[in-house]
Amino acid sequence: MADVGYTSQVHEEEAQLGDYFALLKPRVMSLVVFTALVGLLAAPGSVHPVIAFASILFVAIGAGASGALNMWWDADIDAIMRRTAKRPIPAGRVQPGEALHLGVALAGLSVMMLALSANLMAAALLAFTIFFYAVVYSMWLKRSTPQNIVIGGAAGAFPPVIGWVIATGSFSVEAWLMFALIFMWTPPHFWALALFMKADYDDAGVPMLTVTHGRKSTRTHIIVYTVLLAALAVGTGFTAIGGPVYLGTALVLNALFLKGAVQVWQRDETAADADGYRVEKRFFRLSLWYLFAHFGVILLEAALRPFGLGGW
Template sequence: MQDASLTEGAAVPAEAGLGDYFQLLKPRVMSLVVFTALVGLLVAPGGVHPYIAFVAVLCIAVGAGASGALNMWWDSDIDIKMRRTRSRPIPGGRVRREEALGLGLALSGFAVVLLWLATNLLAAGLLAFTIFFYAVIYSMILKRRTPQNIVIGGAAGAFPPMIGWAVVTGGVSLESVLMFLLIFMWTPPHFWALALFVKSDYGDAGVPMLTETHGRAATRRQILAYTLPLVAVSLGIGFTSIGGWIYLAAALALDIWFALGVLAIARRSEAEAEADSYATEKRVFMVSLWYLFGHFGALLAQSALSAFWGS
């Protein structure tokens, strides 16, 4: 249940700037979406005209931004309660909730329709479903009801490379599914590492994050449990048509780097983590970002070198 007094009743002290509206689009998340979608598009067999590729990636980026705006509209009542999010444009009093809603809906329609016109119905349908999944299934239904919110909701962030692949091929394949699974399996350890060191933020906001519902020791074990299939998916991609020895070498190095950090997290007690201000958890969270970018960067390098050798 949303507390309207925290958002609707707050006066906007000054006219919002362009940067405030851009912040509604969650640009950091958008950068990851754009990169993985671009890789999915570039490694797909065949190809599209560079202008079509540009329009497709732009549409995916705008769709991701629309999801972010809709999420900030819905979550403004809990954003104001968390240290990590209370300075966002809506809880910060710079943008009204209805403005974020209008922006999110307008951008959603623009992105989906333009992608359909520029590419194909499957790609546009996947983008529409991604926006719906993040804004409705995750933000409105799962986030405040189940500790599995991040696990299931992670699907929204995993679709971009599949959309990029569909732009080129008009279909879905083992390769695009494995790229989806790589992000899907990566999301829980990535966000649970964050939850370990932001401490009471989620509890203060009433969000049933795993750290709050099952405890921090259980969260550490779950991070390890999800890392094992993540590594399997990571290496499995290397044996598909988009893999190769360059990708496998990079994936193996990244898997070892990440797994060593996850093992360190799993073995730590809460007292040990408190003693060094959660330094290991913060480091693993940062490594997780490099982990995902590294895998998709390796796919891109493998594709470029394979094209060069094949020419």
């Protein structure tokens, strides 16, 4: 951890199985599993269902390992932030060492088993993703630069590429387009969260953009990234993973997302926080649906393609 002197609170109760599962960040894991699965199924060719299931399972375990290592390292700031104070380590239900051992064990298991179930390239990419999230993002970027989310977002963008490599054993432009969608989506998504949770990052000393550059600058960054994201998302509709269903969906979703970003940008700083936070929270919730919907229609296009209905 950044503060090596940190120790968790005295156990108020024995850790339950759910506490160890919470260390794996199941919400983040669900996004990883979904986007990796889309990458696998959108790729050309086919994978035996048993191999596909096993491979996605090991990707999920790798994502859980990243979450456990992140919670171990961030336990000191998690204890300060209201949003994270009830996590298993700061709440005293799980000791930091337990999270570290769990994360390392799951990381090793997931990489080794993915190499056996799929291929070495997919396993190497999973290992790099775990390293990037746990070390590059959590241990370095998060506490050192307001660009933490921008650069660190790459960790969450790799799963569809891993899925593609599981299916094909190689990289492609389409895999990197899916990577780019998540990479460009991450900053406006997390900056919206930071806008209505700014006090948490202030208290914890995390140099989020809202802390270092202020809310107005953060809102400007959100709209710039949203415009770039919209261009990328709509343009993807004309590629091999796109099609008319994807394109129509992307046009509607990005119009709504741009509208939400404009509302966040125009937010009156003199208004009551509760009123402004509603705008920011609404945009944050929309961002969750935004990503799932885009990957959902990529999956739908892939499902329709064998019947001559998907793609162009």
